[in-house]
Amino acid sequence: MNSGIDLQGTFIKSLIELGLPADIAKAIWMPLPMTLMLIGATVGVLVCVWLERKISSAAQQRIGPEFIGPAGLLAPVADGLKLVFKEDVVPAKSDNLLFTLGPVIVVLPVFVSYLIVPFGQHLIISDVGMGVFLWIALSSIQPIGLLMAGYASNNKYSLLGGLRAAAQSISYEIPLALSVMGVVMMSNSLSTIDIVNQQSGYGILGWNVWRQPVGFIIFWISALAECERMPFDLPEAEEEIVAGYQTEYSGMKFGLFYVASYVNLVLSALLVSILYLGGWDFPIPISLVASWLGISEANPVLQIVDASLGITMTLLKAYFLVFLAILLRWTVPRVRIDQLLDLGWKFLLPVALVNLLLTAALKLAFPFAFGG
DSSP states (O other): OOOOOBHHHHHHHHHHHTTOOHHHHHHHHTHHHHHHHHHHHHHHHHHHHHHHHHHHHHHTTOOOOOTTTGGGTTHHHHHHHHHHHSOOOOOTTSOHHHHHHHHHHHHHHHHHHGGGOOOBTTBBSOOOTTHHHHHHHHHTTHHHHHHHHHHHTTOHHHHHHHHHHHHHHHHHHHHHHHHHHHHHHHHTOSOHHHHHHHHTTSGGGGSHHHHOHHHHHHHHHHHHHHTTOTTSOGGGOHHHHTTGGGTTOOHHHHHHHHHHHHHHHHHHHHHHHHHTSOTTOOSSOHHHHHHHHTOOTTOHHHHHHHHHHHHHHHHHHHHHHHHHHHHHHTTSOOOOHHHHHHIIIIIIHHHHHHHHHHHHHHHHHOTTTTTO
């Protein structure tokens, strides 16, 4: 069972071997992961916006974008350019500092969370030992930015939207964390690399979705609520409170909220694929494929194919979940705010607690099957 390689340690070690001091090597490394993260997340947003348009048009029997580039691929770029050049209007009686900081605090933790995502067996920016805990901690910062944006706008609709967003995020953060704890308990680790390795070697049968089906459903519902996707988009439900905390925002400040929503959706889908769907693990064990082909697992060509397939599998699993999220938006009606809070506190939270206790009991009773 192969473990992931920490790109940070490998890169810094290579620079030190070339004769650079350790401090300078670390300073050279620092901007690289942020650049990779920004490029990857931006491409992910553009793909999601294009998919949103295409899937929604197919669901509603419409044409969708076709002429803005081949198959409408440049439509998301046109949206981005429009937001960049649009006038940045700041309300006269708003709190300028908080009004500006709000969208920044919303988008920044989501981007930073990409640092702990292993896209492939040998493609991770930083192998943090408490990666899952770090992601949960960073995601809990986002409601502060939403509440700040609503309050700083000096608009009653924006304030209501910010309060709703904070209440919704807190309500679903707890069952989401409890569902993750079941996976952590089976893997005996908070590292995303260790969690994927614990599922590998058995093909599709080793994935956590079979041992944690309830946790998988709770996590996915909570993730959709965290991303404010339909049917949980009440903070900016147009027919109720205009556009919620986004009402007074325009230009690139509004664009940051827009970007944060899609970046968070891709991040959630990636984490579901890592925690429950085996991450880079192929549905058929590579050892079985090697035996069918009559070659050794150590064959360099097979290793390259395995690594390439691993990255492809991670992205395919993630974008399949993105496809489901977009399809849900155009097929499921919006819930009421009382139904949303009742689902989080009165249903998902008790079920997540029972699932965690049951996982602990099964781990003691069947240690081999449940990661003992």
